[in-house]
Amino acid sequence: MRRVTGKQVVDTSAADFDELVSRHEGVVLDVGTGDGKHAYHVARRRPAELVVGLDAAKDNLRRIAAKAAAKPAKGGVSNLLYVWAGVERLPAELHSVTEVHVLMPWGSLLRGMLGSDLTMLRDLAAVCVPNAEFLITLNLHAWRPAVPEVGTHPEPTPASALRDLAPVLAAQRWRLDEADYLDAEEIDALATSWTRRLNSSRDQLDVLALRGVINARDAGGGDGA
Template sequence: MQIVRGKRLAEFGSDELTDFVGMAGRVVVDVGTGDGRTAYRLAKANPDWRVIGLDPAWQRMSEISTKSSRKPAKGGTPNLLLVNAAVEAVPASLHGIADQLLVLMPWGKLLRGVVAGEADVCGGLRRLAKPGTMLDILIGASIWEEPVPLDIRDLPRLTPEYVDSELGSRLADSGWKVTDMTLGTSLDVDWMTSSWSRRLASSAPEPIARIQSLALDHL
């Protein structure tokens, strides 16, 4: 698979991945990590974890990759790996690696995939997970307020009723069991530290739809 090293891509073999994971206390995968800042903060705050940021737009991760490669005393995080990949095409070497999965403020294909329960996206998430892994999806609900962007006008609004009647069964088809669905604000999830959420918190609380699911034993 390809990882981000500074301003370039590099191959990362299965043996290197095994060494990276090692005896990690927890492996967390941040899917659609964007600029990688959330993954970086998780890695820095939890040095016994291994944190993997996954995103196909690898250039956005270059700054954090450079910062992560420094010595730990200067902000480096040797327990962070930034992978150039989309969730619907997860590298085989990452299958079954995650103890926890995060999807924070997704957009584009990832947003559509989790809201509509599309098999390629939700199945890709399941392939990343060990059985029993928690999937935590947080979506800024203001995207459904007018003016709604053209590319998501056909997406159903995330409500408990929609999750119960439609999305839950679609997630189950991809190997997930919904355990909780809540509507709140960004103030309720103060650990969320993506660049977007921090900017939102500086103005007004963002309405948040949160879905938590467990990976079933079967794929």
């Protein structure tokens, strides 16, 4: 996988990634990480887990990747990787993901999260362990007015997401359990500069959070017990 470490992009082998995974209790994948602030924040707060910030655009990652790769006294974080890749071509080395975050997706990532690209949901599920958790936060201003990526999907509400989007996600092994609007405090807690940028340019930022489980094991067990 192509790891961004600042100005450099270095190749991380499957063996190197496996070794990192083995030293941590889980793998949080932040898809479309943008400038990587949310991934950095999660890695600082949860040192026992490996955090992978992935984005199709590498230049926005350089700054924070350089900081993450520095010595701890200079903000370095050893449980954080920034990876340059589109979700359409996930690195073959990636596996054992225990939690997926997709914050404020746009472009093809937004299409995918709305169920318009089933391969994307399926490919992401394929790198996750059973019962991996997911958090998607949709910027509802993408519907005001609607950007082309939302296609024919109307602006979702908590009720419409659970009614209309849930079955589409479920068919790809993404079980949607909760859909809620976030308040300002919750949006702040995401620690993304993107939401901060939106907040400063609008009176109100409307964000719908979707939470659930990927590759859920049947509640009934399946082992006959």
